[in-house]
Amino acid sequence: MSSYVRAPHAHAEPLSETIDPTRAAAAAQRWRRALAEGLGQDPGAALDEPRRMLAMLKVFGSTRRLADLCLRYPVFAGEAFLNGPSAVLAQAARDLTALSGGVGAADALYAALAPIKNRADIAIAIAEISSQWTTAQATTARTDLAERLVETALGWLVRGAVNRGELPVSLDEGAAKGVFALAGGDFSAEDLAPHGPLDLLVVYNADVFDGQAKRMAERAFIRISAELREAFEGKPGDYPIYAVRTPLGNCVNGQGLVESAARVTAALSNPQQNPVKRWCAASRVVAGDRRTGGEFLEAAEELIWGKGELLGENGRAELQKMSDDPRQPFRAAANLLRWSLGRSRPFFRALSAREVFDAGAETGAVPADVAARLSVGAELAQTIVARAQMMKGAAAFGAATADEEGALASLCNYSDYASLAAARDGAIADARNALVRLLEGPRADFARYRAAERNPDDVDKLQDLGFRNGAGLSTLIDGWAELCAAGGDIRFSEIAPGLLTAFGETQHPDEAVRLFDRMLKIEENSVRNVHTSTRTGVRDGLIDALGCFGAAVEPLVETAQAAATLFEPRGPETPKSGAEWLNRHAPPKPAEGLAALGQWRREQIARVALCAAAGDMTFDAAASALGAVHVATLKRLFDDARESVDPALPVALHMFDGPARGVPGYNAPLGFIADGGDAEKR
Structure with missing residues (x-):
């Protein structure tokens, strides 16, 4: 299986391109010496316990990025090996709280968040590899960490805009009134991998601003959108904290990552924007003004669930798409149940994939044996993706080279990659079969036993x-x-x-x-x-x-x-x-x-x-x-907007020509020409 990975353009420190398990013992010894120097003493026999020794060898013989982080932060890795991840994660939470007054550009925010995320990644990965935690427990911890990081990053950037005078709003406990973050996809369902992708949408209420302040706020949030993406994905040469995705754009330069509540509502009201509806149907508020966020989701309830079928033909086709991500068929089956049952049973909407299958079995929507297989298969797929990302330090879905295949098999506790691939492919085939049967509905089962019909x-x-x-x-x-x-x-x-x-x-x-x-x-x-x-x-x-x-x-x-x-x-x-x-x-x-x-x-x-x-x-x-x-509609809209602002305003609308101008669904490049008057008004 091929894999997708968003890797850094250059490594911060030179690393061996080939993963060689024969070098694990020497690397582990270097780490123990660094740990002894950091602690002021050798931890001794505590690290010689067989389970810990094997976990150390897996870290230094089957990963690149995780091994590098352990050598960079030996004390935190030692704490995770000896006492579990809780102390390291608690320290990470305290460090994030200490950033509540921080300000600066995106690179400063990345520099503040990356070390905290790296130390937390060490603790969670070691807990998972050494079997202190299950994959489900590790995934929950990663989601909690991601929520804290988003909360800190959003507060940091909004605070900077307020301090610069770009946002005339008050800060309540670090959160700006009317600004909140929605999590979707794996982030919302607590199925997050170490490096994502992070499905995120920041929404702000433009109605709290008037006149010139409204235009200033829009420019400020465009800047915040670009800075938020850069803070999580870093610059060329940086390891990404998370790969970021959003339902309203391609996220290039942060496009669509931060939008006004009015624009999101308009997208939800558009019958051709069902992908946005499906994304928001399983979303939840994870940062910012949670009260406003909750009110927004309540107001959007009817738009999302009340008008027509949420799935539709395009949704069915989307669920059956092939992907390099081994989690995709399990996510598709879980999403089908969320979108089908979420209207009458709201608790389905934000459950993890494993919890969705268990709840589906309890409600009778899925046979119990099928739900059990799907739950186990989803955990295997999550394990493969999580450990591939531990190995590479980026949003990867699997192994790409022979050395990575052997390393990934070892991390997943398989004797060789062929066995791992066979188990993975069997689970995926089972999930796709379950998805097809769920899409067909119960009538397909009855049809097999139906008596002869009239015709x-x-x-x-x-x-x-x-x-x-x-x-x-x-x-x-x-x-x-x-x-x-x-x-x-x-x-x-x-x-x-x-x-x-x-x-x-x-x-x-x-x-x-x-x-x-x-x-x-x-x-x-x-x-x-x-x-x-x-x-x-x-x-x-x-x-x-x-x-x-x-x-x-x-x-x-x-x-x-x-x-x-x-x-x-x-x-x-x-x-x-x-x-x-x-x-x-x-x-x-x-x-x-x-x-x-x-x-x-x-x-x-x-x-x-x-x-x-x-x-x-x-x-x-x-x-x-x-x-x-198209032209007549745009002209009327522009004339109406100009009339409502200032009929004498020297502004003209220019439409660029193109082969698909006016065709529904294609972009319509526009420009504005202003002349005379004050530069700020232009």
Whole structure:
């Protein structure tokens, strides 16, 4: 298995590139001499106990970074070997508390945090390797340490901004009012590896600032975002404290790591931002103003859990992605249970993977034997990743070279790497099988024993066409037939020929069926309209739009008035350019407000997608129409914002050209041109 690792560009001290277990005894002796010098005496026979001796040999013969840290901090390593990790971790907590008044740039913060993190890493790693702690206990300790580090780092950077006059807020016990940190992923679930990745999002309440202070605060938090990432990942040449990830950006220069509460809420309100919803669904407050953070999560509850399915087709595909991380299939199974059961059982949301499987067995969502296997497999995968990161000192997922393979097998208590790989691959295969069965749901188990149905061949034929659940679709079609019967003299057979085949030929057959069913139920004349469209040839274009551009077309099936658009006559009169499109479908008047503008934009995107799918509009014409809608929307937004601030302000909006300008989902590079007036206002 290949591995991913974010390694430093250069080592602080020269280290042997090859891990050689034959050098372990000599390195252990050097460490004992350094320990004796640090203590002022030789600890003697206490270190000669066989279990401790074997742990020392593993540290110095199977790791690079951990061995280096033990030689750098011999006294702390000795304390961990002799008395366990508790004293070292308690000292680390006191050292972090002592930084509560610290200020400085990101490099100063890194310099303050890195030694504390290194000493804590030594203690936890030695406790795990020497079997004083289980992997689960070590993981919990690492998560607690990460929370303290985030709390200290956030307080440090916010305090610096306050001292510089960039943030006009008061500090309450080191935390700025309205600023808090959310943990997601492994961090939230207490499944954190030594070097992450650390899933983090810092949120601030922009409403506590007014006017100029609001703009100053936004600039200050952009700076804090970049500094927070640098403080954890270090500069080139530094070992990272943690690799950092965030759900709202790529984290380059801290992008998306710190965001306003309004922007996060807007992302949660966007139906196309389900990944952000899923991230926040299992998040928890770990630092900063915890009261405000708790209120934010309570307010977001309905946005996250109340609107539509949290998982969706994209979520299912995301869960089944392959990864170099051996924990991925276990995390996917745990996330599926969190997202499926978290709505009705909130305690599921922040449980660790092992706890999720145990709780799933107790509630009957997972068979007890499957849950037990998943729990054991998740701990094995966590052990492999944790010890690979101990070995390398960075966010690695496994071994990359032959010497690392042997070292990792030794650290995981396997005789050779082949045995470790076989155990790992077997556990991963078992987890993927469990994930597939969980995604199928309990009906898949019942289907095997189901008696002959009315038309059992129909179900198989439907699934052959590409539908995921043929039995469910068969029931749905029966409902359509009843609608036809209730609608008068139109028979379902008159609109059905070729209908299911047309669904199956689209990119997302199940999505097409869902939207078609919704359309039939929301528009009282829909059955007659479908019948008419079948005869005029309009129906196939409609099916293509529902199955290929479902997310774009969905606004047209939200109301009966919009659904009527689906059956409007199209053809030569369809606009062929952006200008023609705006002449035909003008934006709402400014007095109607921005909400009407947003709804107009969604409907225009849906109309363009429908025309393109039906072949009534070339893709060049569709791109031109989308670009025109995009420009008209941005112009109205800019005019509205300028009007609300200062209509006479000499500022202009410039849009850069590009091949995908106006296409939904692509970035829209913008610029502002200001002239005259005070430099600060510009």
